[in-house]
Amino acid sequence: MSSAHPAPDAPLENRTLREQVIDHLREEILSSRLEPGTELSEVALARSLGISRGPLREALGQLSAEGLVTTVPRRGAVVTRLTRREFLDAYQVREALESLALRLAVPRLDGAQKGRLHELCEAMEHEARAGNAARFFELNREFHSLFVGASGNRKLEAFHAQLIAQMTGLLSKSAQLRGGLEESAAEHRKILAAIDSGDAELAARLLEEHIEVPQRVLLHSAAQGLFEEDDTDQPQEEEWQADG
Amino acid sequence: MSSAHPAPDAPLENRTLREQVIDHLREEILSSRLEPGTELSEVALARSLGISRGPLREALGQLSAEGLVTTVPRRGAVVTRLTRREFLDAYQVREALESLALRLAVPRLDGAQKGRLHELCEAMEHEARAGNAARFFELNREFHSLFVGASGNRKLEAFHAQLIAQMTGLLSKSAQLRGGLEESAAEHRKILAAIDSGDAELAARLLEEHIEVPQRVLLHSAAQGLFEEDDTDQPQEEEWQADG
């Protein structure tokens, strides 16, 4: 009883039902166990979780605010399905966010963190050669999240996490858009070299190029069946498609 | 019934109670009628709004996900109060977001939008001379939101709105941090000139400087009583305070 706790505070299941449901559903969505487009019936979900509709509704509302599910006023909730346009938009924002994060993080990274980045780089190269895409993307996410977390900017970290969560599901598809896992791994390696040399500017520029790759491929639209093409509600000009 | 609707669709009060409450509370918070730190009692609020606790709880949860209110599991909800650190973090993110927005928006702005920017600029200069800070900030917000909206990137627009909402309340205080409304107005004028000349790079750079001004002042910490100083939970190094 006097020994140090493994965790500073163990609230002993003090978490609210709503919180548990939120984490559960978030994990289900992020792990692609719940595919985009899946309809989430309140009664069915509540019954399957063994709780009442109240906390579940609150959880769905919160996830809706985070952008993970889309709620239509009297029609229920579905796991959010990004259009191609939204996905490209998200990529642009992600580029700006991670670029800022890297500039902030480079002077702050300690030896352990750099070591972890090297580990992740090697592991990514290994999984790339093995063709294990799922594991690769897990490592990839940790790589990017590591320096975002090391930026010391909590708001940045929060927004980035929210954005990544929204992109998940499609994110794993961006490998085939990129043309190969190995090329992606090589890009990480180059970024890491810039980080090691302490050149934040160079690292950020390499990162921007790294993130832009799937954007370009997506712009030239090889992938058709990945998205809903319901960009109809916004007859905005699409000149961005003609850009190079 | 055959005449053109003023609005494409008039749902005729089809909005859900939760949505109404969300909009209401959001407006109350953004307009500073509800000051940061205000405790939001469920029973009291529900009674004052004439509704039950259910929809209100959902609204509070959603606003909590947006970062406008902070919910402590069994202690209730309060209007979010940013620490100085969080405010600075938000400023950095805002800089990255608006910089991207401006780069995207400059080639897309049409005559009417540029005209509106000029109007806003003049109005800001007028209000600055008159010393009407409240009106000034309203114009300021519209100025910045205009080109964010014109960027054509919905995700960017959504994140920016969320960020601005979180910063509101303190945002109006950044004038005194800046040293004067008139200087701020002059900076807007310069940015607008760069926009008119079509130089997105220059406009973005000027914008970054413009946004950085309150950051610097805040870093050198003239304003003490504006924030909670409860940065205690994170004993992270604060070398960012020594930076120049």
Next chain:
DNA sequence: CCGCTGCCGATTGTTGACAGTTGGCAGCGC
């Protein structure tokens, strides 16, 4: 005088039931 223990009021978390709306389908009229 100080600290601890046990109660108590107030507030939040959760539940089940009720009411209103939506979309689809059967049935009727043309």
Next chain:
DNA sequence: GCGCTGCCAACTGTCAACAATCGGCAGCGG
């Protein structure tokens, strides 16, 4: 056969009551 009207089932939106938890305070013991 085709279109419209009116029901119907299922679902979400809302409510009021129940249960659990938290903070504070009185009272006791040291």
